Amino acid sequence: MVRGGSVMLLLASLGRSQSAPVVSGSMVIDTDAVHPGSMAKIAVVAEVAPGYHINDHVPTLDYLIPTELKLDASPPLEPGTAAYPKGTARKFQFMEQPISVYEGKLVVGESLKIAAYAKPGVYQLKGNLDYQACNDHACLAPAKLPVSLAIKVVSRSEKLKPSHSDVFSTLKLN
Amino acid sequence: MTQRIKIVLGAVLAVVLGVGLYFLNARWIAPATVHRVKAAGKHPAAPDFSLTDINGAKLALADYRGKVVLLDFWATWCGPCRIEIPEFVQMQQKYRDQGFAVLGVAMQDTPDSVSKFYQQFRLNYPVAMGNSQLAALYGGIFGLPTSFLIGRDGHIYSQHSGTTGPDVFEEEVRQLLAGKPGEEVTGFSPAGQVEEIEVGTPGEANADVPGVDVSKLTTAQLAAFEKQLDANPCTCGGCKFTLLQCRRQDATCPVSKKLAREMLQKFQDSKTIAATAPKT
Numbered sequence: 443m444v445r446g447g448s449v450m451l452l453l454a455s456l457g458r459s460q461s462a463p464v465v466s467g468s469m470v471i472d473t474d475a476v477h478p479g480s481m482a483k484i485a486v487v488a489e490v491a492p493g494y495h496i497n498d499h500v501p502t503l504d505y506l507i508p509t510e511l512k513l514d515a516s517p518p519l520e521p522g523t524a525a526y527p528k529g530t531a532r533k534f535q536f537m538e539q540p541i542s543v544y545e546g547k548l549v550v551g552e553s554l555k556i557a558a559y560a561k562p563g564v565y566q567l568k569g570n571l572d573y574q575a576c577n578d579h580a581c582l583a584p585a586k587l588p589v590s591l592a593i594k595v596v597s598r599s600e601k602l603k604p605s606h607s608d609v610f611s612t613l614k615l616n
Numbered sequence: 617m618t619q620r621i622k623i624v625l626g627a628v629l630a631v632v633l634g635v636g637l638y639f640l641n642a643r644w645i646a647p648a649t650v651h652r653v654k655a656a657g658k659h660p661a662a663p664d665f666s667l668t669d670i671n672g673a674k675l676a677l678a679d680y681r682g683k684v685v686l687l688d689f690w691a692t693w694c695g696p697c698r699i700e701i702p703e704f705v706q707m708q709q710k711y712r713d714q715g716f717a718v719l720g721v722a723m724q725d726t727p728d729s730v731s732k733f734y735q736q737f738r739l740n741y742p743v744a745m746g747n748s749q750l751a752a753l754y755g756g757i758f759g760l761p762t763s764f765l766i767g768r769d770g771h772i773y774s775q776h777s778g779t780t781g782p783d784v785f786e787e788e789v790r791q792l793l794a795g796k797p798g799e800e801v802t803g804f805s806p807a808g809q810v811e812e813i814e815v816g817t818p819g820e821a822n823a824d825v826p827g828v829d830v831s832k833l834t835t836a837q838l839a840a841f842e843k844q845l846d847a848n849p850c851t852c853g854g855c856k857f858t859l860l861q862c863r864r865q866d867a868t869c870p871v872s873k874k875l876a877r878e879m880l881q882k883f884q885d886s887k888t889i890a891a892t893a894p895k896t
Binding site: 583 | 696697
């Protein structure tokens with residue numbers, strides 16, 4: 443309910459409405475399909491808007507809201523434990539000490555187990571990347587980046603092709 | 617003669633530098649934090665609210681009529697908010713006897729975290745848990761901290777979004793304290809930029825379609841209107857929400873608010889309303 447120039451000034455100040463998400467991105471998998479009883483790697487490749495940061499998965503201070511990937515269990519797909527990148531130590535006007543944050547590109551990886559009973563077909567994997575963004579003088583409410591991926595299960599006789607090697611070649615999972 | 621020229625040139629340079637710095641500050645530095653103030657005579661009335669503070673006491677804005685109020689929307693997880701709190705504690709201590717009060721509204725937080733913070737930082741003013749309806753009443757809260765300065769007449773004189781220096785608050789508070797209860801402070805001079813403030817109405821502060829007054833719709837009409845909103849995308853750029861999702865998940869989005877209001881107007885004018893209206 444703020445009009446015209448006020449909106450522009452405020453958005454310029456606080457960056458944006460949350461409808462234009464501070465964090466955008468998608469989920470990818472390391473092969474074009476998966477076999478029953480195998481393990482795959484998935485990753486959420488996200489981008490934090492310029493001027494903003496989100497908190498490290500292990501925040502420097504206990505009151506900060508951590509970045510967290512939460513994938514829904516969706517049999518026969520069984521997500522593992524997420525592996526987060528190391529944050530960057532940054533000093534902000536509102537902090538006396540540097541805090542560890544994510545800025546720019548962010549890749550959160552996770553292993554994915556495909557149950558041995560999985561029948562060939564397409565299965566949806568869904569979840570959210572939970573985050574809370576701030577810039578140097580204001581914070582936005584905690585938000586979620588919804589992510590989803592259609593995962594194709596094929597018979598063991600079918601050959602798989604690697605995909606998104608640019609993401610997975612350097613990704614280390616726990 | 618040469619010395620004179622040097623002095624004149626130096627003076628000209630100083631003036632140019634001063635003007636340059638002024639414009640640099642006005643255009644690039646000052647807007648880093650937004651301060652919004654209504655033009656004299658048009659200060660909107662601060663929307664009334666009644667909450668229960670974290671100590672269990674009633675916190676109603678009406679009880680502060682006649683006082684100057686700094687209404688602070690904040691959160692314990694918000695670093696820029698936390699840095700302002702000790703300043704508010706000091707201001708409360710300094711100006712309380714002159715009729716000044718700080719009221720805190722914690723947004724998207726937990727009572728436990730707020731209570732712990734309250735004790736740890738020895739807050740000397742009431743703090744209550746906020747909600748989306750209250751945020752909508754105050755024009756939607758784009759980010760935290762967001763503070764409103766309310767005069768003794770119960771009207772909002774300024775809004776500060778983002779970390780704001782105590783000098784700005786103090787300058788404005790002193791001016792408002794000089795006002796008389798029930799009277800507008802006509803000579804109010806903002807410490808920040810002069811901008812317009814617009815608050816919401818109780819009808820717009822609803823959970824069905826936040827920011828859009830659907831109070832005149834029947835239950836069936838509301839369901840039909842929500843269906844329409846849910847069938848249209850929000851064109852804010854990149855959110856992938858429908859208009860209904862956008863209103864509910866981000867009440868601060870001006871794009872979906874405008875579109876939803878336009879759609880409501882059309883809806884009310886359309887045959888849909890006639891078809892779903894109760895027969896009299």
